[in-house]
Amino acid sequence: MNIKTTRFDVVDYLDSEEAIQEYFRQVMEDGDSDEIIRALGHIARARGIAQLAKDTGLGRESLYKTLSEGAKPRFDTILRVTQALGLKLTVAH
Template identity: 35%
Template sequence: MTIRTRSHEDSVLQMLRDDEAFALEYLSVALEEIDEDGGEDSFLVAIRRVAEARGGLLNLSQNTGLNRANLYRSLAVGGDPKLSTILKVLQALGVGMSKVVSHRAEEEACA
């Protein structure tokens, strides 16, 4: 009998695509760690992974009107996007910055 398996990466991408709560938690944790060494890069890469899971950067570029090459540079290690870019990207991904920030606060209130 053959057991079909998927890579960890494929599983994470599927959860980021299909599970809104998981995507919010993923981004919230990355945002919570933004002040640590490498935290900014981790947050940008987390946004990029959600974008990749939800149609890719070409699709994101078309939905936001932002240049695709600039998105690749901005949402990478060492990227330095404007706040307006981050807000536009998160909005296009259907999560929005306020959801990312409030998600963590809601979880802490329930604990």
């Protein structure tokens, strides 16, 4: 029996605001900075990199690099991206 598989891509499941917000909430709760950057990249791809580039004033290629594995973006860049994506970084105690 031959089984056909496809590569998993979380972006396929970020198809609603609720899914995006819950995904980002869980990643933020874990607190791993590399995973947060990776998650922002997934969300950006789900929403459209071209629109994010327009909303942040950053180039598409720059965004791809900024949100790629191993990237170490500046905090102000992360703030611009999260704000453009409509996500909030909050502090709770």
